[in-house]
Amino acid sequence: MMGYSALLSGNNDPNGGGDFQEGFEFTGEPLNLLDHGVVSENGHSIGLNTWPPELPKFREAALRYYEAVANIGKVLFPIFALALDLEEDFFEEKTNNAAALMRTLRYPPQEDVTDDHIIGIGAHSDWECFTILWQEPGIQALQVLNSEKEWINAPPIPGTFVINLGDQFARWTNGIFKSTVHRAINRSGVCRYSIPLFVGANWDAKLEHIPGCVSPDRPLQYEIITAGEYVKTKLAETYSH
Numbered sequence: 001m002m003g004y005s006a007l008l009s010g011n012n013d014p015n016g017g018g019d020f021q022e023g024f025e026f027t028g029e030p031l032n033l034l035d036h037g038v039v040s041e042n043g044h045s046i047g048l049n050t051w052p053p054e055l056p057k058f059r060e061a062a063l064r065y066y067e068a069v070a071n072i073g074k075v076l077f078p079i080f081a082l083a084l085d086l087e088e089d090f091f092e093e094k095t096n097n098a099a100a101l102m103r104t105l106r107y108p109p110q111e112d113v114t115d116d117h118i119i120g121i122g123a124h125s126d127w128e129c130f131t132i133l134w135q136e137p138g139i140q141a142l143q144v145l146n147s148e149k150e151w152i153n154a155p156p157i158p159g160t161f162v163i164n165l166g167d168q169f170a171r172w173t174n175g176i177f178k179s180t181v182h183r184a185i186n187r188s189g190v191c192r193y194s195i196p197l198f199v200g201a202n203w204d205a206k207l208e209h210i211p212g213c214v215s216p217d218r219p220l221q222y223e224i225i226t227a228g229e230y231v232k233t234k235l236a237e238t239y240s241h
Ligand SMILES: O=C(O)CCC(=O)C(=O)O
Pocket: 103, 105, 121, 126, 133, 135, 141, 142, 182, 183, 184, 194, 195, 196
């Protein structure tokens, strides 16, 4: 959810009791904007992010980081297009208008977890195409589910990002590329910070299977909806409680 989300305001795992994290979410906006948070497009003013007034330098720092990491996201599409034997620019028109979302997350320590249903972020896959995640070095919290259904630690490696594949991309490829199920719990005894940036498809792009990804051996797995419809459904599920 855009802006500030409080502890337990989201619940990523339908079987969970809420996500024990808080965070601030925003999307890209021009850095040189004078009137913070409002940009004029074709004569219409559209509201963007609500920045915390107590932190005057936060906006610029966050937007600079956003831009650098969103650019990594843009490079991933042609790489995956080539891997799928498609033209390098195959995803361009489906993603050229998409705003990425970035979250700065804080996980309070949960050493003595009494309720296993409340962890930092419950098991889920991300909704978009790619997630580029920075994790605080030195604190193990993130786990991914492998094909044997075992939880594997994904420890932070200084100087690297974790890249998660998301549901929109899994749908485009009819499951050839899978979205990784993951969760995080902070048992370190100190606060943990992480920063995911979610790179998705254009809101109106159809999540239609790519030619070559459906065959008699691999029948169509998903109904065809737009990226926007998909995100709206997931938002309603995650913030409904
Ligand atoms: O904090 C993390 O390591 C994971 C965050 C995450 O999975 C998410 O925000 O979707």
